Amino acid sequence: MAMAIEVPLSDRLRALRTKAGISQDELGKRSSLSVSLIVQLERGKTADPKLSTLRALARALNVKLVDLIGPDPEELTNEDS
Numbered sequence: 001m002a003m004a005i006e007v008p009l010s011d012r013l014r015a016l017r018t019k020a021g022i023s024q025d026e027l028g029k030r031s032s033l034s035v036s037l038i039v040q041l042e043r044g045k046t047a048d049p050k051l052s053t054l055r056a057l058a059r060a061l062n063v064k065l066v067d068l069i070g071p072d073p074e075e076l077t078n079e080d081s
Contacts, residue, residue: 010044012068016061017042030060 017027024042028035033056040046041057058065 007070008044009049009069010042012070013038013057014042016063016068020061027057027060031056033057 017024020027022030024035024038027033028038031038033053037046037053038057041049041053054065054068058068061068
């Protein structure tokens, strides 16, 4: 059975932003979100962000939404079946 390792949104967001080579300030400008919100998200202080926030971040980072939030556990295949 395939086991999914869930990576927190905070870690995914920070990694994608770093990979894009942009600062939190630049991500805020590109996504039209406040820097303080981005800081909170990267620190894991915002537990349940709005879908519109996640979409704005994904667009600003030029990634798919699923790359930001991770795959749905139901989409993972069971390799033993």
